[in-house]
Amino acid sequence: MFSVDMGIDLGTCNTLVAVRGQGIVLNEPSVVAVQKGTNKVLNNGEAVGFVAKEMLGKTPGSITAVRPLKDGVISDFEITEAMLSYFIRKVNGRNKLVGPRVVISVPSGITAVEKQAVFNSATRAGSRMTYLIEEPMAAAIGAGLPYAEPTASMIVDIGGGTTEVAILSLGDIAECQSVRVAGDDMDEAIIAYMKRTYNMMIGEQTAERIKIEIGSAAPTETETNMEVRGRDMISGLPRRTDVTSEEIRHALLEPVNAISEAVTRTLEKASPELAADLVTNGIVMAGGGSLLRNLTVVIEKATGLPTKLADDPLTCVARGTCSYLENFDLLKNNLESEPG
Numbered sequence: 223m224f225s226v227d228m229g230i231d232l233g234t235c236n237t238l239v240a241v242r243g244q245g246i247v248l249n250e251p252s253v254v255a256v257q258k259g260t261n262k263v264l265n266n267g268e269a270v271g272f273v274a275k276e277m278l279g280k281t282p283g284s285i286t287a288v289r290p291l292k293d294g295v296i297s298d299f300e301i302t303e304a305m306l307s308y309f310i311r312k313v314n315g316r317n318k319l320v321g322p323r324v325v326i327s328v329p330s331g332i333t334a335v336e337k338q339a340v341f342n343s344a345t346r347a348g349s350r351m352t353y354l355i356e357e358p359m360a361a362a363i364g365a366g367l368p369y370a371e372p373t374a375s376m377i378v379d380i381g382g383g384t385t386e387v388a389i390l391s392l393g394d395i396a397e398c399q400s401v402r403v404a405g406d407d408m409d410e411a412i413i414a415y416m417k418r419t420y421n422m423m424i425g426e427q428t429a430e431r432i433k434i435e436i437g438s439a440a441p442t443e444t445e446t447n448m449e450v451r452g453r454d455m456i457s458g459l460p461r462r463t464d465v466t467s468e469e470i471r472h473a474l475l476e477p478v479n480a481i482s483e484a485v486t487r488t489l490e491k492a493s494p495e496l497a498a499d500l501v502t503n504g505i506v507m508a509g510g511g512s513l514l515r516n517l518t519v520v521i522e523k524a525t526g527l528p529t530k531l532a533d534d535p536l537t538c539v540a541r542g543t544c545s546y547l548e549n550f551d552l553l554k555n556n557l558e559s560e561p562g
């Protein structure tokens with residue numbers, strides 16, 4: 223039988239699919255191109271991911287980009303379904319006879335109705351069996367944390383739209399917070415700073431580039447600067463200016479503090495036993511937002527706990543989602559092999 227097991231990280235910025243035995247097989251932006259003012263996905267439902275991004279540059283007038291999960295909630299069910307269905311079909315394309323088993327990690331903040339919608343979409347897209355898993359759990363599995371053991375582990379997953387903070391123990395989530403402050407808000411903070419300080423309008427992609435190239439959460443050994451291009455708000459004309467990494471760090475203070483506060487708030491809710499475990503086990507960070515320079519330093523300072531990045535933070539959730547099935551099978555075999 224050619225049945226595929228796939229784990230899908232349905233992220234606010236990027237969707238990743240990992241297939242058991244193959245690793246990450248798809249990594250595309252969670253973007254859909256629709257006819258402006260409608261929720262009709264272009265190209266017969268195929269204008270998704272890279273294709274959608276490409277179309278946008280070429281025909282800006284009548285087409286808009288939708289990021290259906292932007293703030294960690296599903297803004298449009300139909301568009302989300304089109305996206306999920308496209309990705310599942312793309313991965314399972316050569317394998318039409320038997321539907322795949324699909325595990326999808328969803329932001330922990332989404333409602334029961336939204337979960338049901340994700341579940342139904344996967345089924346309609348040909349999934350033979352569908353399981354949903356909370357994103358912090360998937361991140362913990364992907365990061366190799368001892369989530370099933372009687373000790374506490376803590377994961378902070380910073381994506382584009384949401385930051386998920388969770389304390390896990392005995393295979394369950396003991397405490398968890400999902401805040402709508404993450405990578406996108408860092409970009410917005412940079413846009414606002416450029417307006418305020420230089421009367422300059424810059425685009426979202428420029429802001430993201432500044433963040434990735436010179437952004438930081440705490441002082442770095444070498445400070446750098448970067449040329450930024452945009453539009454002068456007074457003359458309306460194109461212009462360039464230099465910004466320093468120090469300025470950008472100040473611009474990022476607000477979102478960085480908000481993330482740090484979400485972490486300390488979650489810690490404050492933990493029971494003394496779990497808190498005691500975390501003194502030695504520390505905090506592991508995942509998600510693209512965790513790659514901001516020296517963010518671990520800031521979290522370590524705010525909490526007093528050892529803090530480090532997961533291996534390959536951007537694929538952590540997808541890898542964890544996929545191995546959930548392996549663990550699930552192990553569990554099932556154990557149960558089946560029990561006498562009686």
Ligand code: ADP
Pocket residue numbers: 232233234235236237380381382383384404405406430433434508509510511512513514515536
């Ligand atoms: P999601 O799970 O919400 O789809 P991801 O985990 O894919 O999000 O992370 C996407 C976010 O990570 C974006 O805001 C992106 O700008 C940010 N990001 C990616 N690489 C870096 C980097 N090197 N430094 C800072 N932020 C980064």
Ligand code: MG
Pocket residue numbers: 231232233234379380381509539
């Ligand atoms: Mg994510």
